[in-house]
Amino acid sequence: MLAALLASLALAAPPDVPVSFGDDLRPVLARACFPCHGDDGRRKGGLDLARFATGDEARREPRLFREAIRRVRDEEMPPARGPALGFAERALIVRGLAALLDPGDGPIDPGPTPLRRLSRDELGRTIRDLLAVDVDVAAHLPSEGGGGEGFDNAADTLFVSPLFVERLLGAVDAAVAAADLSPWESRDDPVAAFARRAFRRPIDEADLAPYRGRPFADAVRAMLVAPTFLFRIEGTRAPADGDAPGAVPVDDHALAARLSYLLWSTAPDETLLARADAGGLRTAEGRAAAVARMVADPRSVALAERFAAQWLGFDRLVTTSAPDRRRFPTFTPALRDAMAAEATLSFDRIVREDRPVFELLDADGTFLNATLAAHYGIDGVEGDALRWVAVDDRRRGGVLGMGAVLTATSFPLRTSPVVRGAWVLETLLGTPPPPPPPDAGTLPADDVRDDGLSPKARLEAHRKREECASCHRRIDPIGFALEPFDPIGRWRDAAAGQPIDATGALPGGPPFEGPVGLKEALLARREAFARTFVERLLGYALGRGLEAGDERSVRAIVDALLDDDGRSSVALLGVVESVPFRYRRAEAADDAPPGGEPR
């Protein structure tokens, strides 16, 4: 109650009197926080608050201070045994820090726009689209990591190496060899037509000169490894009435490419290029119409397959999850694929049918086939094809009841309340716990082993260690609520021969019972969930990590999303309409490279 009151006081309205970080806030922080987070180099949870001397320094780390606001507001910090904090001081910290992070109402900085190379997956989809071939181009290319907000399309973690170029040459060769080029060759000017699609913009004769006078297939091969294809080189246009101040709009075709790689992970099609040609993306109505058409197109499944899979982590189901084969003989490739498809289709449905994003937390059905339904103990579903099935049982429906998530957050032989709890905190609530101390232990690998202590009892014993307790008090109870799901997501009433105690709690919240209780508790914190979703989506759209200047965009989209019952189109359009999505910085303020020149 108090927390909610403070939240509304502190976050809804800026304080009447300006608060100075150095004069007003820092002394309170010094008393309440520094004893653990700053004095004498103490850095509990890796956090040193004493290093911030001024408001400007603090503003550079908005996430840290947003999290600090939340912890202090929810009375998680200072801890019970720490310095006492009165109501007025608590309000000062919450309101003062919130005001500090509010960047005011000047022009919004679009942030950096590092040159984006098409990712491995984007290359695969794009080449497949252009050549209408079913060749797994991505499989030819070396695997890649992720960056920014955690996605493999982040500009800063996409590299080019001799191996990459060699593999791309091979992939393009294979794709062109398998392609029927005659539809292209029947066009008036095949090279010009192909270049327009591959380079995603109007083409002039100078662009084409290198590709003229050679067989069409050779021209195609060359265009598909050309830098203009491989990199998203963006033009800008002159600002017009209605454009955001202090920033330069990207041109129509660069915006079309941003749209298509956001929604489809592939290049603009003819329709989108034509719309860009006609200036049809200059108005909000035009952009909304384009987004609506693209969402309705089957290609928008890429958003589920790429964005959601990486955000929610169910891509790990295929790459790293390895339930023990002997213990879990029913975990077959067919089951695994059905799990991944359930997660993908569930997200896709929310996008395609413009449903509330909160259905990720709780839905009245899910996608099942016979295999997966049997796995979940749900009757009456037949066949291999997954379809939407209404489910009364609230334990299923929503990501917390999905085998994909439950398996990806388990170890080969046991569940991990810690991993599952940390997953909820990081992925759904956007508040990742700090790393464990270096000598942190783990539970035994196998939870079927009977040593008289349930995993919960063992974890609770370990939480008696003070250095572990402050974080594990937040993490573990969330995972406990999911303990009734076994390591491959089946329901169970007992583990290691003992009944499961599924009492859980969110940080600073009241206790609840099991996955259904967790769902309700998360729905009660839908603002944190909405913010996390929006932050990840914006990061995915921009191909970079979010920065301080993005905070206003995030907040505006979150507010709109909450005002409109969480409809997914509001988030998508919010991202598309945001300044960082449609603009570049006025001057290319090049960041100094950390190293020397690449060689």
Added chain:
Amino acid sequence: MNRPIPRRAALRGLGALVGLPWLEAMAAPAVRGVARAARPNVDVPVRLLVLFVPNGVNPTTWTPAGEGRDWTPSRALEPLAPHRDDVTILTNLWNRGSRGGDGHYVKVAGFLTGTTIAQTTGRHLDAGGVSMDQVAARAIGDRTPLPSLELSTEPVTGGIDRNVNYTRLYGSYVSWRTRTTPAPREIDPRRAFDRLFRTDGGLGARERSVLDLVREEARSLAGRLGADDRRKLDEYLDSVRGVERRIEHLDAHRARPPAADVRRDVDAFDERLATTGDAFPDRVRAMLDLIVLAFRADRTRIATFMFGNAVTNRSYAFVDGVSGGHHEISHHQNAPEALEQYTRIARWQVEQFAHVIARMKAVDEGECSLLDHSMALFGSALRDGNRHDPKNLPVVVAGRAAGRLRPGRHVVHPENSKLCALHLGLLRRLGVEAESFGDADEELAGLG
């Protein structure tokens, strides 16, 4: 598994590119087993292999008893007993730059760079330096069709680690082409083999003309880009040049007659890959044997192999007595059962190292073996995974570097001696004239 090339097409012309100038220059073939006492052939190049293991080792079963020539292998090192005269065990090395940061990423990415990596989820990604193997590749890599070979067993780990704010890709690379660009690794033995030994259907005149074209396009683009973006374009151009150099090498090698015995082994390896399973131990063996074959055929002289990425929780249940994931087990909390499994995992990894050593010994190069002309570094960027301890790393070097290493010893250095000093020593033995490397101005004392 995706098979990019029809087998028959790949086999045609296999080996045609295997030219071994020094072998042709040799007067008489050596007798296997007698070579040990003989002088190394100075015309034969020195090779560098790095075998990296993630997640550290059981610290209580690693360090051998005794010092100098009088040492007894520990439990983890027992598989090296048959090769004790060919290995140097190095105790008390570390990379000072890997102190702090986080428990894994800083350690792994800095293992061969000897630096501190930047804490970032991507922006201004920076390993702090070029890795030792890539320094060598820059210096001497132009002498072979592939400047260097980077192999692993796992795809790059995706996403970012929000707990510590590093992109997870740091933990997937020990080789860094530049401070800001990791060297991609091959994880599929078939693709790696094809790249090493396939001569037709891959890179040729057509690819050369494609690259000519795109290079021109890239140059004309440069003027339109800001400095940051131009760096990306430079990376692209540099890579195009790298592939062009490879094509030139291929052309040159096509003109040379094949060495019959090498060609026979290449063909045999190709056949073997057709039946190599997906199981981890099989893939590890295939990769290691492939490296030996590549060295022997002089396709490259520099190779790195990662048994896995940082924090990998790969199941080692295929090892007798092991039942869990690697990372889980490495957090043993001093429980005897976990420590025992941790030992068994390291021991299995050392067995693979011993296998490489044996294979390299079996290759005659004049009066000596391939191993005598090589330096094979085996190590981890952590000692005890439970503590994420970067001090006193487990490090072993096999081989004689053509007489410039003195193996057969357990060398106990003063505490906190520089891993970079070892890297510098290895670089110099490869013929790389380096004043310094990382934080080391002098090579490690007593290498030989």
